[in-house]
Amino acid sequence: MIDEIRKAMASASADYIEVRVQRAGSSDVRYTGKELEHIGRRTQLGGSVRAMVKGGWGFSSFNELADLPDYVEATCRQARLVERETPGLAPVEPGQATVVAEPEVDPRDVALEDKQALCEAYNKIILASPKIQTSNVVYRDSTIDEYLVTSDGAELHQETCFAGVMVMAVAKDGADVQRAYDSVGNIRGYQVVADREAVCEEVVRRAIDLLSAEQPDAGPHTVVLDPKLCGVFIHEAFGHLSEADFVYENDRLRKIMQIGRRFGPDSLSICDYPRMPGEAGYYAYDAEGVAGDRTYLIRDGVLDNRLHSRETAKMMDEEPTGNARCLNYSFAPIVRMSNTFMEPREHSFEELLDGIDDGIYAIGAIGGQTDMEMFTFSAEEAYEIKNGELARKLRDVVLTGNVFETLGDIEMIGDDFEMYGGLGGCGKGGQMPLRVGDGGPSVRIKNVVVGGQ
Amino acid sequence: MMNVNELIDRILSRAGARADAAEVYFKSSESRPVEFENNKLKYIATKSGRGVGLRVIHNGRIGFSSTSDFSRLAELVDSAMESARFGQEARFEFPEHCEPSEVKVFDERVKELDPKEMADLGHRGIDAILAEHPDVQCSGSVNASVSRERVANTRGLDVGYTSTRSSISLTALAVGDDEGFLWVGDRRSGADLVDDVSPLVKTINRDLELAERTATLSTGTYPAIFTPDAMGTLLLSISQGVNGKMVQKGASPLTGRIGEQILDGRITVVDDALTEFGPASAPHDTEGLVSGRTTLIDKGVLKSYLFDLQTAGMLGERPTGNGIRSYSSQPNPGHNNTMVLPGDTPYPDMLAGIKRGILVDAMLGGGMSNTLAGAFSVNVDLGFLIEDGQFAGRIKNCMIAGNVYDLLKDGIETIGDTPEMKGALSVPHFCFKGIRLGTQ
Numbered sequence: 001m002i003d004e005i006r007k008a009m010a011s012a013s014a015d016y017i018e019v020r021v022q023r024a025g026s027s028d029v030r031y032t033g034k035e036l037e038h039i040g041r042r043t044q045l046g047g048s049v050r051a052m053v054k055g056g057w058g059f060s061s062f063n064e065l066a067d068l069p070d071y072v073e074a075t076c077r078q079a080r081l082v083e084r085e086t087p088g089l090a091p092v093e094p095g096q097a098t099v100v101a102e103p104e105v106d107p108r109d110v111a112l113e114d115k116q117a118l119c120e121a122y123n124k125i126i127l128a129s130p131k132i133q134t135s136n137v138v139y140r141d142s143t144i145d146e147y148l149v150t151s152d153g154a155e156l157h158q159e160t161c162f163a164g165v166m167v168m169a170v171a172k173d174g175a176d177v178q179r180a181y182d183s184v185g186n187i188r189g190y191q192v193v194a195d196r197e198a199v200c201e202e203v204v205r206r207a208i209d210l211l212s213a214e215q216p217d218a219g220p221h222t223v224v225l226d227p228k229l230c231g232v233f234i235h236e237a238f239g240h241l242s243e244a245d246f247v248y249e250n251d252r253l254r255k256i257m258q259i260g261r262r263f264g265p266d267s268l269s270i271c272d273y274p275r276m277p278g279e280a281g282y283y284a285y286d287a288e289g290v291a292g293d294r295t296y297l298i299r300d301g302v303l304d305n306r307l308h309s310r311e312t313a314k315m316m317d318e319e320p321t322g323n324a325r326c327l328n329y330s331f332a333p334i335v336r337m338s339n340t341f342m343e344p345r346e347h348s349f350e351e352l353l354d355g356i357d358d359g360i361y362a363i364g365a366i367g368g369q370t371d372m373e374m375f376t377f378s379a380e381e382a383y384e385i386k387n388g389e390l391a392r393k394l395r396d397v398v399l400t401g402n403v404f405e406t407l408g409d410i411e412m413i414g415d416d417f418e419m420y421g422g423l424g425g426c427g428k429g430g431q432m433p434l435r436v437g438d439g440g441p442s443v444r445i446k447n448v449v450v451g452g453q
Numbered sequence: 454m455m456n457v458n459e460l461i462d463r464i465l466s467r468a469g470a471r472a473d474a475a476e477v478y479f480k481s482s483e484s485r486p487v488e489f490e491n492n493k494l495k496y497i498a499t500k501s502g503r504g505v506g507l508r509v510i511h512n513g514r515i516g517f518s519s520t521s522d523f524s525r526l527a528e529l530v531d532s533a534m535e536s537a538r539f540g541q542e543a544r545f546e547f548p549e550h551c552e553p554s555e556v557k558v559f560d561e562r563v564k565e566l567d568p569k570e571m572a573d574l575g576h577r578g579i580d581a582i583l584a585e586h587p588d589v590q591c592s593g594s595v596n597a598s599v600s601r602e603r604v605a606n607t608r609g610l611d612v613g614y615t616s617t618r619s620s621i622s623l624t625a626l627a628v629g630d631d632e633g634f635l636w637v638g639d640r641r642s643g644a645d646l647v648d649d650v651s652p653l654v655k656t657i658n659r660d661l662e663l664a665e666r667t668a669t670l671s672t673g674t675y676p677a678i679f680t681p682d683a684m685g686t687l688l689l690s691i692s693q694g695v696n697g698k699m700v701q702k703g704a705s706p707l708t709g710r711i712g713e714q715i716l717d718g719r720i721t722v723v724d725d726a727l728t729e730f731g732p733a734s735a736p737h738d739t740e741g742l743v744s745g746r747t748t749l750i751d752k753g754v755l756k757s758y759l760f761d762l763q764t765a766g767m768l769g770e771r772p773t774g775n776g777i778r779s780y781s782s783q784p785n786p787g788h789n790n791t792m793v794l795p796g797d798t799p800y801p802d803m804l805a806g807i808k809r810g811i812l813v814d815a816m817l818g819g820g821m822s823n824t825l826a827g828a829f830s831v832n833v834d835l836g837f838l839i840e841d842g843q844f845a846g847r848i849k850n851c852m853i854a855g856n857v858y859d860l861l862k863d864g865i866e867t868i869g870d871t872p873e874m875k876g877a878l879s880v881p882h883f884c885f886k887g888i889r890l891g892t893q
Binding site for chain 1: 490491493494495496497498499500501502503504516517518519520521522523524525528529532533535536538539540541568569572588590626628632633634636672698701702703704705706781782783817818819820821822823825826828830831832834849850851852853854858889890891892893
C-alpha cells in the first residue's frame with residue numbers, strides 16, 4: 001500500500017503532501033429497553049490527500065482509491081488557489097514504523113453472539129429493577145488500519161483496536177426522568193467490557209437515587225471534584241486553550257498565553273501524553289507522522305508548553321509535540337488533545353472535605369464545553385458538603401469557571417488518580433467524537449459558580 | 454468501476470435471494486468547503502463520500518450492515534444475514550410504493566458554485582467586519598454540497614433524489630484589554646444558494662458593539678429574552694420528548710399525553726419536510742415514505758409524535774415519514790425542519806417591555822444536563838443586561854438554570870412575531886417572566 005501511495009504522489013508538486021488511507025471494521029450492539037435495536041458489522045474504506053503550497057492548504061477525501069493519483073493532482077491545484085503566506089512546517093524526524101495493535105483479547109476474535117450475550121446480560125440487570133423505565137446498553141469495537149505517507153519521508157502503518165461499552169439506566173417517577181450511566185472504552189482489548197455486572201447495578205442505584213435528589217442553590221460554591229470530573233474540568237478549562245491553533249496567529253492571545261505565565265498554585269501540573277499505554281487517547285504517531293510524547297501544559301502552576309501541529313510549531317518557533325489528529329480519513333488534521341490529566345499530589349479525600357462549611361462534592365461527568373475563557377462541566381451526581389461531611393444528595397449540578405481565575409482557585413489536590421475513556425469523546429471543528437483519555441485526582445476548588453435554584 | 458445503480462441492484466438481488474425481504478439505502482455526497490482562519494483563507498477542500506446500508510428482514514427479524522468499501526459486497530450481505538439471526542423482531546413491512554412530495558431541494562446554482570466565488574464571498578464578509586472592528590479575528594466557512602440518495606427494496610419501491618445545500622458561517626473573536634474573550638457569530642444555510650453575507654455581518658457587528666460594555670448582575674431571578682439561537686438549545690428537550698423512540702421506551706415525559714395541554718396555548722410546533730429549499734426538506738424519508746407536515750403541538754396541546762416505520766409498528770401508530778439515518782445506521786425517528794409558529798409581539802416592543810432583565814443569545818454546556826426531563830443549566834456565553842428597554846452591557850461568568858417544560862408552560866411573557874430560520878429550526882424570540890441566574 002505504501003508503495004502504491006508513493007507512486008500516486010510521485011508526479012505531484014507542492015511544498016508538502018500527505019496521503020492517508022484507512023480501512024476500518026467495526027461491530028456494534030445496542031439495546032434500548034427490552035429491544036435489541038441494532039446488531040451488526042460495518043466496514044469502511046477511504047482516503048484523503050492534504051497538500052500545502054506556500055502556506056495555502058488543499059484537502060480532498062474520497063472512497064474511490066483507484067483515483068488516488070487524480071485526487072493528489074486536484075488537491076495540489078486547490079492548495080495553489082489559496083495564497084496564504086506562512087513560514088511552512090516545522091521540520092521533524094519523519095516517522096517510519098509499523099505499529100500493531102496489541103489488545104489483550106482481540107474483539108475481532110470474539111463472536112458477534114458473545115457480544116450480544118454480554119450486552120443482553122447487562123441489560124437484564126438494569127431492567128430487573130421495577131423503578132427503571134428503560135435502559136441503554138451500547139457495545140462498540142472498531143479496528144482501524146491506517147497508512148500514512150508524507151512527501152518529507154513519513155511512512156507509517158498504524159493499527160488501532162478500540163472496544164468499549166456504555167450502560168445507562170433511566171428511572172422515572174411521573175414526568176420526572178433521571179438517567180445514570182457508565183462508559184468504559186480504550187485500546188486494551190475486549191476484556192475491559194467484560195465483568196461489569198456490579199457497575200450495572202451501581203448505575204441502577206444512581207438513577208433511582210437521582211429521583212429524590214434536590215437541585216443545588218445557584219451561585220458560587222467551594223467544590224470537590226472526583227477524578228473523572230477533574231479530567232473533564234482539565235480538558236475544558238485548560239486543554240483546549242493549550243491547543244496552539246487557537247493562539248498561533250493572534251498576537252493578543254500569544255501575549256496572554258506566554259510560556260512562564262502563572263495559572264495556578266505550585267502544586268498544579270497538567271500533562272498531555274499520547275503514548276500513555278492502553279488509554280483511550282493512545283497513539284504512537286500523530287496524523288502528520290510525528291511521534292507523540294509527554295507534554296507539560298502547566299508545570300508547577302506555570303504555563304510550560306502547548307500542543308502543536310507542525311504548522312503551529314513553525315509559526316510560533318516552538319517544537320512540534322505530535323498533536324495533529326483527525327477523526328477519520330474524511331477530515332484534515334487539527335491540533336487535538338490525547339490523554340490529558342492533572343498530576344496527583346498528597347491530600348487524602350478527608351483532607352479535601354475538611355473545613356468546607358457549605359460546598360458541593362461533584363461526581364462523574366456528563367460533559368463539558370468551553371469558549372476558551374469560560375467553560376462548563378456537568379456532574380452525573382453530587383452531594384452537598386456541610387461542615388466537612390457529605391450531606392443531602394443533589395442533581396443537575398453544572399459548574400462554570402473562567403480559565404484565568406478558576407485554576408488559581410484550586411485549593412488542594414488529592415492523592416488518588418484515575419484515567420477515563422469510554423464511548424464518547426472530544427469535539428472540535430466538527431470532528432466528534434475523537435477518542436481521548438481524561439483524568440486526574442480528586443481536587444478542591446473555591447468560588448466555582450453552580451447553576452440552580 | 455461499476456455504475457452505482459447497477460451495484461445497488463446487484464446488492465438487492467443478492468440479498469433478496471437469501472432474505473425474505475431486503476432494502477438498500479445509498480447515499481453519496483460531494484461537499485466543497487472553503488475555510489477561513491484568522492481573517493485569511495486557509496483551506497479549499499473537496500469531500501466526497503458514499504456508502505450503502507443493507508437492511509434485511511428474515512424469519513421476522515431485522516438484520517443490518519453497511520459499507521463504503523464496494524469491493525466487499527459479498528461480506529455486506531453475509532453480515533446483514535448474520536445480524537438478522539439475533540436482530541429485533543420486525544414490526545413493519547418495507548413499503549411497496551411511494552409518490553414523493555413536490556418540494557424544491559435542488560438548486561443548480563449551488564452545484565455550479567466554484568471555489569473562487571466561495572472564497573470571494575467569505576472575504577467580503579470578513580472585510581466588512583474588519584472595516585468596523587479591525588482588532589477582531591474572523592474565522593468561517595462557505596460550503597456547497599450536492600447529495601444523492603436512493604432507497605430501493607425487494608417489494609418494488611425504488612425512489613431517490615438529488616439535493617443541494619449551501620451555507621455560510623462567520624465567527625469573530627475579540628480579545629479585550631482585560632483578557633476577556635468575546636465570540637460572536639452567525640450562520641445561514643439552505644438547499645438554495647446562500648450568497649448574501651450582509652445579514653451575518655450585520656448581526657456580528659451589532660453584537661461586537663453591544664458587548665463593548667460589560668455589566669454585572671447578582672444571583673437572582675430576572676425576566677429574559679431568548680434569541681432564536683438560544684431557543685434552539687431549549688427546544689432540544691421538546692424534540693427529544695416528541696421523538697417516537699423515546700415515547701415507545703416510555704422515557705419521554707410526554708409519553709401517553711396526546712391531547713393534553715402540555716405547553717402555553719400560544720405555542721404551535723410543526724415538523725415540516727416541505728419548506729421550500731429548507732435545509733432539512735425532502736420529498737420522501739430515508740425509508741421511502743412520503744414526506745409531509747406533522748403538527749406536533751397545536752396551541753399548547755400535544756398532537757403527535759414523530760415515527761419511523763419500526764417505532765410506529767411497535768406502538769401500532771401510523772408512521773409519519775420521519776425515518777432519518779446515514780447509510781451506516783438503521784433509521785430512527787428524527788426531525789425535518791422544525792417550525793415554531795410566531796406570536797404577536799414585535800421584538801422592539803418585547804425589548805422595551807423589560808425594565809431590568811437579560812437577553813440570552815449563546816450558551817455553553819447546552820444538552821449536557823438532563824435534557825430529557827427538560828432540565829437546563831448553562832453558562833451564558835453571550836448575553837446582555839437590559840435596563841429600561843436598552844442594552845446595558847455584556848454579562849459574563851454566570852449560569853442560568855431551569856426546566857424547559859415549566860418555562861414553556863407557565864413562564865412565557867410574550868412570543869415574537871418574526872421567526873428566524875437557523876439551521877433546520879425556525880423560531881421567533883421568546884420573552885420569559887423570570888429565569889434563575891447564578892453568578893459570583
